[in-house]
Amino acid sequence: xxxxxxxxxxxxxxxxxxxxxxxxxxxxxxxxxxxxxxxxxxxxxxxxxxxxxxxxxxxxxxxxxxxxx
Numbered sequence: 189x190x191x192x193x194x195x196x197x198x199x200x201x202x203x204x205x206x207x208x209x210x211x212x213x214x215x216x217x218x219x220x221x222x223x224x225x226x227x228x229x230x231x232x233x234x235x236x237x238x239x240x241x242x243x244x245x246x247x248x249x250x251x252x253x254x255x256x257x
Contacts, residue, residue, distance in 0.1 A: 196254075203250060211246050218243060 204215050217228040225243065229236040 199254060203254060211242065214239060214242055215246060
């Protein structure tokens, strides 16, 4: 197992744990539980379009923040 790769995954999961609660919940549903946007929207009670926009921002921020470190 590649220690650098393991370190990056650890950093990734720690980053997700530090997200604001609403973003962390969305990340959990879509990434870890593999729900569709439609399923997550129904569960959370928000419009799918809104969640799609938030999901895109969360992923862009995560990429930016982890690639800069």
